[in-house]
Structures are given as structure tokens and as C-alpha cells.
Amino acid sequence: MLRIAVPNKGSLSGPAAEMLHEAGYQQRRESKELRIVDPVNEVEFFYLRPRDIAIYVSSGRLDIGITGRDLLIDSGANAEEILPLGFARSTFRYATKPGTASGVQDLGGMTVATSYEGIVAGHLADNGIDASVVHLDGAVETAIELGVAEVIADVVETGTSLRNAGLEVIGEPIMKSEAVVVRRTGADAESETEPKVQQFLRRLQGVLVARTYVMMDYDCRVEQLEKAVAVTPGLESPTVSPLHNEGWVAVRAMVPAREAQRIMDDLYALGARAILTTAIHACRL
Ligand SMILES: Nc1ncnc2c1ncn2[C@@H]1O[C@H](COP(=O)(O)OP(=O)(O)OP(=O)(O)O)[C@@H](O)[C@H]1O
Ligand SMILES: O=P(O)(O)OC[C@H]1O[C@H](OP(=O)(O)OP(=O)(O)O)[C@H](O)[C@@H]1O
Numbered sequence: 511m512l513r514i515a516v517p518n519k520g521s522l523s524g525p526a527a528e529m530l531h532e533a534g535y536q537q538r539r540e541s542k543e544l545r546i547v548d549p550v551n552e553v554e555f556f557y558l559r560p561r562d563i564a565i566y567v568s569s570g571r572l573d574i575g576i577t578g579r580d581l582l583i584d585s586g587a588n589a590e591e592i593l594p595l596g597f598a599r600s601t602f603r604y605a606t607k608p609g610t611a612s613g614v615q616d617l618g619g620m621t622v623a624t625s626y627e628g629i630v631a632g633h634l635a636d637n638g639i640d641a642s643v644v645h646l647d648g649a650v651e652t653a654i655e656l657g658v659a660e661v662i663a664d665v666v667e668t669g670t671s672l673r674n675a676g677l678e679v680i681g682e683p684i685m686k687s688e689a690v691v692v693r694r695t696g697a698d699a700e701s702e703t704e705p706k707v708q709q710f711l712r713r714l715q716g717v718l719v720a721r722t723y724v725m726m727d728y729d730c731r732v733e734q735l736e737k738a739v740a741v742t743p744g745l746e747s748p749t750v751s752p753l754h755n756e757g758w759v760a761v762r763a764m765v766p767a768r769e770a771q772r773i774m775d776d777l778y779a780l781g782a783r784a785i786l787t788t789a790i791h792a793c794r795l
């Protein structure tokens with residue numbers, strides 16, 4: 511039985527459960543459930559604090575987990591990212607009251623409040639800056655107003671929390687984060703669970719592709735085929751089938767969903783007709 515750690519709360523929990531559900535795994539019905547068994551897929555899910563997941567996985571007791579890249583790095587656990595999942599995207603940044611500092615180089619002698627001490631201490635050390643780090647559990651934006659620190663380092667998505675606190679980001683982002691699948695570093699590729707791990711990853715990759723691609727079908731004249739195929743190269747190679755009307759072919763290829771409308775315009779301009787897009791519900795590449 512594969513043992514997988516899943517976030518039980520916070521920004522990662524809802525989208526992670528949704529992705530697992532789309533990948534065909536049973537998920538808990540109530541937010542108080544701490545573990546469930548999916549007997550059909552032979553997987554046991556453990557609902558844990560996102561911050562603790564890399565630590566459990568590094569202990570080897572759980573095979574894989576879903577957490578944030580920032581939490582993985584902050585933990586310092588012996589675990590590595592094996593698949594980025596494209597949700598809970600954020601940056602991790604320093605912020606101050608305007609005029610306090612303009613980048614990490616100015617932070618010497620200051621106090622930085624954060625919930626991510628590991629990342630911040632590492633970043634300050636890498637830049638040769640001697641500053642104090644104070645750990646806070648959350649709502650870090652208020653720390654400056656209340657005099658606990660001159661600087662904060664926190665997760666930024668829209669920037670609304672910073673603006674509301676009268677703060678502005680300084681310097682370059684310390685890191686970019688998103689939800690990731692993690693695994694113990696140096697996990698045994700010959701282990702009994704390896705085929706199940708690979709199947710799990712293929713399923714999640716299938717969900718990612720189904721979310722980001724659509725299927726496009728169109729008819730075009732044989733003379734235009736090369737140009738049309740250059741616009742829709744597909745993931746490997748498009749399917750081309752003869753039409754009953756001589757001189758015409760039907761083409762089928764996957765295209766990035768975000769570019770679908772532009773591609774349809776380009777195909778139309780080339781003379782393609784009956785251009786259709788359809789959603790992909792699931793796939794295995
Ligand atoms: N507003 C946000 N947008 C995108 N990702 C976020 C946001 N806030 C936190 N995250 C990400 O969620 C993970 C942190 O999850 P965690 O559950 O510890 O905190 P949280 O989502 O802020 O929840 P809470 O503070 O309510 O406990 C990190 O990977 C972080 O980058
Ligand atoms: O840039 P924004 O879109 O405002 O998002 C970033 C904020 O979201 C999270 O806070 P959360 O609401 O989880 O509270 P917390 O600080 O107590 O974790 C994070 O810690 C930031 O404060």
C-alpha cells in the first residue's frame with residue numbers, strides 16, 4: 511500500500527484534494543479525518559500539516575507527499591521535489607515600510623520577522639548579511655507596526671496583505687513557490703512501492719496536461735497542411751486523416767488551452783475550416 515501525505519489545512523489543502531480526486535483517488539469526506547484508505551488504488555492518505563509533510567516523508571515512513579516548495583526548503587528535510595503541481599503559486603519576499611531598505615544588502619543589523627526562518631537565515635547567510643531573525647507563526651505583516659521587526663519576509667501572492675499593512679516589497683524575490691510532490695532524497699528506485707509511485711505521478715501529470723491542453727480538430731487543404739501543422743505541432747505529432755472530399759484532410763492535435771483562440775485565428779487565416787476545440791478530461795502521455 512502506497513502511503514501519501516496530503517495537506518490537511520491552508521491554501522494547499524483544497525486544490526490538492528481536488529487534484530487527487532481528478533486523478534481518480536478517493537479523498538476524505540470530512541475535514542476532521544486524519545487518514546483514509548483508498549482500497550481500489552491501494553493507497554493510504556495521511557492528512558498532515560503542510561509544514562510537517564517533508565519531515566514525515568524524509569523519515570521514510572511515508573512514501574511521498576504534497577507540500578509547498580517554500581515549506582520543503584524551509585524544513586531542511588532530506589526530501590526533494592519530484593513534480594511541480596502548478597497551484598498555490600506564490601513568491602517569497604522581503605518587505606518593509608517605504609524608505610527602510612531597498613534590498614537584502616541593506617538589512618545588516620536589522621530584525622526580520624518571518625514564519626520561514628530556514629529560508630530567511632539561509633538567504634541572509636548566502637548574501638553575507640548579519641541580521642536577526644524572529645520567528646512568528648503568521649500574520650507577519652503586522653510585526654513592523656507593532657515594533658517586533660523592521661523587516662518581514664513572507665509569502666506574497668496578490669500583494670494585498672502587504673498593501674493593507676502599508677508595506678512594500680524590496681529587492682528580488684527570495685524564491686518562487688508552488689505545490690510540489692516530494693519524496694525522500696535518494697529513495698530506493700528498486701523498492702516494492704516504486705511502480706505505484708510512478709503510477710501516481712503519471713496520474714497527476716495526466717491531470718496537469720488535461721488542465722492545460724485542449725484537443726483541436728480542423729479540416730484543411732492538403733496544400734496548406736505543412737503550414738497548419740507548424741501552427742499545431744501537437745505534443746508529439748498531429749494525426750492527419752483523409753477526408754471524403756479530395757484534396758482535404760482532417761487534423762487533430764493537442765494545443766495549449768491559453769493559446770487556443772489565437773491558434774484558431776491563425777488556422778482560419780491559413781484557410782482551415784470546421785475548427786473545433788474540446789476539453790480533455792484525462793490523459794496518460
Ligand atoms: N495567499 C497565498 N497564495 C498562494 N499560496 C499561498 C498563499 N498563502 C500561503 N500559500 C502557500 O501555502 C503554503 C503554506 O501553507 P500553510 O497551510 O502553512 O499556510 P496558509 O496556506 O497560509 O494557511 P494558514 O495560514 O491559514 O494556516 C506555502 O507553500 C505557501 O507558499
Ligand atoms: O499577497 P496576498 O494575496 O495577500 O497573499 C499572501 C498572504 O497570504 C498568506 O496569509 P494567510 O491569509 O494565510 O495568513 P497568515 O499570514 O496568518 O498565514 C500569506 O502568509 C500572506 O500573508
Ligand SMILES: [Mg+2]
Binds near residue numbers: 648
Ligand atoms: Mg498563512
